[in-house]
Amino acid sequence: MKCENCKTNEATFFYEEIINGESKSLRLCAACAAKMKGEHKLFTATDSALPFHANFLDGLFGLSGNTKSESGKSCPGCSATWQELRNSGKAVCPRCYETFGEELKPTLRSLHGNVTHVGRAPAGRRAQKEKRDRLADLKNRLAEAIRDEKFEDAAALRDEIRGLEKE
Incomplete structure (x- = not known):
């Protein structure tokens, strides 16, 4: 567009x-x-809204944030400079995010509200995470049962852990 x-x-x-x-x-x-x-x-x-506009766009352009890369740091992957990245609004390669990560944080925070992705995970990964979380919970409960000398409960938990690990 x-x-x-x-x-x-x-x-x-x-x-x-x-x-x-x-x-x-x-x-x-x-x-x-x-x-x-x-x-x-x-x-x-x-007029009261104008400072908001200025501050918002300053954040988008990184003007109010960290500008230490103005000194000439460039991306080792594509040779893009911070100035080029800021002017175009686009990262040229994945290494740009690594190279200019600190400079991009204020912009990402203003655009997305966070600097890390916190959205939904793909269905396969979600199931794996749920399984890992369930195993970790069972192992904690097993350690607690052994510590409290509830060996029958510990045996049941051990069997449940083995069953999950075989899947």
């Missing part, structure tokens, strides 16, 4: 504002979003 401002670059930022039930949205490329942020031309919201 093209930028709604310059109509040439690819839109990488989607901005939506809802005031009194009225929704306004913009799709912008990184350059136009940075320019509009600097000029406070994002809609005609109340």
Whole structure:
């Protein structure tokens, strides 16, 4: 999708504002979003909302966060610099995330609310995790039963653990 401002670059930022039930949205490329942020031309919201817009976009561009990579650090995988990554809004290769991880954290946190993925896992992995969690719980209960000298309970737990481990 093209930028709604310059109509040439690819839109990488989607901005939506809802005031009194009225929704306004913009799709912008990184350059136009940075320019509009600097000029406070994002809609005609109340003056009290302008600092929010500026702070939000500062976070997206990493302007308020850590900028130590301005010194010339580049990705060993693709040779991209932090400045290029920040201007394009896209990581070129997976190593960019490793190289510029600290610089990306404020942006990821502002976009997703967290810096690590906390979404759903694929069904196969979910079943494996449930099995691992169940085994860990059974082993803890087994250790507790042995400590409390409840050997009959411990034997039953041991058999259940063996059954799960064979699956």
